[in-house]
Amino acid sequence: MTSRAGLPAEESDLIDVDELIAAYYDRIPDPKVSTERVVFGTSGHRGSSLSGSFNEQHILATTQAIVDYRTAQGITGPLFLGRDTHALSRPAERSAIEVLVANDVDVLVDSRDAWVPTPALSHAILTYNRDRSDDEPGRADGIVVTPSHNPPRDGGFKYNPPHGGPADTDATGWIANRANELIEAGLEGVKRTRFADIDADGLGTYDFRDGYVRDLPSIIDVEAIKRAGVRIGADPLGGASVEYWALIGEMHGLDLTVVNPEVDPTWRFMTLDWDEKIRMDPSSPSAMASLVAKKGDYDVLTGNDADADRHGIVTPDAGLMNPNHYLAVAIDYLFSHREGWGRDAAIGKTLVS
Known part of the structure; x- marks a missing residue:
């Protein structure tokens, strides 16, 4: 580094x-x-x-x-x-x-x-x-x-x-x-x-x-999240998801805060990545340093890259998680809680996940 x-x-x-x-x-x-x-x-x-x-x-x-x-x-x-x-x-x-x-x-x-x-x-x-x-x-x-x-x-x-x-x-x-x-x-x-x-x-x-936000309950149990009272912090990292996170919290009644709603094409608010470049990589501890610093303020925090097809998860005890470790926990949850998933259910994955 x-x-x-x-x-x-x-x-x-x-x-x-x-x-x-x-x-x-x-x-x-x-x-x-x-x-x-x-x-x-x-x-x-x-x-x-x-x-x-x-x-x-x-x-x-x-x-x-x-x-x-x-x-x-x-x-x-x-x-x-x-x-x-x-x-x-x-x-x-x-x-x-x-x-x-x-x-x-x-x-x-x-x-x-x-x-x-x-x-x-x-x-x-x-x-x-x-x-x-x-x-x-x-x-x-x-x-x-x-x-x-x-x-x-x-x-x-x-x-x-x-x-x-x-x-x-x-x-x-x-x-x-x-x-x-x-x-x-x-x-x-x-x-x-x-x-x-x-x-x-x-x-x-x-x-x-x-259309996207309204359809989320078809794949996510938002009521379970609401009942649990989970305090969620979402950082779009200056990307396209900024207006989506706000509406997700509002439409589904979640305790969700957009911790940084700023959008700036220079990304002047970012912390530098491992090579001292500005890079919106939610799996990088360096790029996510400002979000990790807030880990005690929420039950879970999430960051996304500029087009929101990558995620980073921050928890109070673990800090920035390995994204694939988080996915493994999510898969385990689905197998044990999702109705209609029988013994023959399977998970599809890419080579990089």
């Missing part, structure tokens, strides 16, 4: 938001340079406009590639589109909208023009597809503009197919190859409508937040 890990960020650690966004539009990636090509990791492309790895051309080409992939797969339903709180997420979302609308895709964005956590977008896809067969053309899919827990200088772009979860390597490989072909061709083949020319009829809206 370096000397400043776990300490508050200083002015010198912060990004220049204006510089970052200007580079998104001004810098042209060179497809002959490997680090400036579209490369999908865990379902998405990630990079920074400052290094030529996340710029407007990447997003225009990747969005067109997703449109082409949808066509090849026979997916004709709506596409849910959300973004997190990173500085590059708003401009990338707009670039995506320009391409999607030009291709006559039925795009659904947040009805409040607010941030959308990945679980809420996945929930929207699953809800829409609930009564549709796996081969039905009218199924929905989605895009989340997020680099997850990564530093403020980064941008990210993830595709979620009709099953709601991350795209597999067959899909991401196809999309990345097509996107790079389009960049190499100078974006020939990319359809685009200027954002300023898109009217209200060209863009649909969806209430991601209320």
Whole structure:
């Protein structure tokens, strides 16, 4: 560990938001340079406009590639589109909208023009597809503009197919190859409508937040939590879940406090990670230092990354738990308390969990 890990960020650690966004539009990636090509990791492309790895051309080409992939797969339903709180997420979302609308895709964005956590977008896809067969053309899919827990200088772009979860390597490989072909061709083949020319009829809206929060009792026994009187502290770590946690407490009558509702694209309120970078990693003791310091104030605290698909759990006695240890306890609870779970019930997991 370096000397400043776990300490508050200083002015010198912060990004220049204006510089970052200007580079998104001004810098042209060179497809002959490997680090400036579209490369999908865990379902998405990630990079920074400052290094030529996340710029407007990447997003225009990747969005067109997703449109082409949808066509090849026979997916004709709506596409849910959300973004997190990173500085590059708003401009990338707009670039995506320009391409999607030009291709006559039925795009659904947040009805409040607010941030959308990945679980809420996945929930929207699953809800829409609930009564549709796996081969039905009218199924929905989605895009989340997020680099997850990564530093403020980064941008990210993830595709979620009709099953709601991350795209597999067959899909991401196809999309990345097509996107790079389009960049190499100078974006020939990319359809685009200027954002300023898109009217209200060209863009649909969806209430991601209320639908997600309202449906939580279908999978979580919120009444048991309420009866237990558990004092919960939730830290969105400046991410997309900030308005969700507040509504969860309000709608379900829980003793839940959002301990830090601040959203700032520089993340100046964060403590530095192990390598002295600002990183919203809820599994990192260094990044979670400010939340761990509050462990005596609540029965349980939770932190999320910028798109809220990662969690960190803090308890008064253990401090920051290993996320997988928490999941093991949650699984044990479900097996012993969830009605309808017989001896043949099983748990699905990913290789990294």
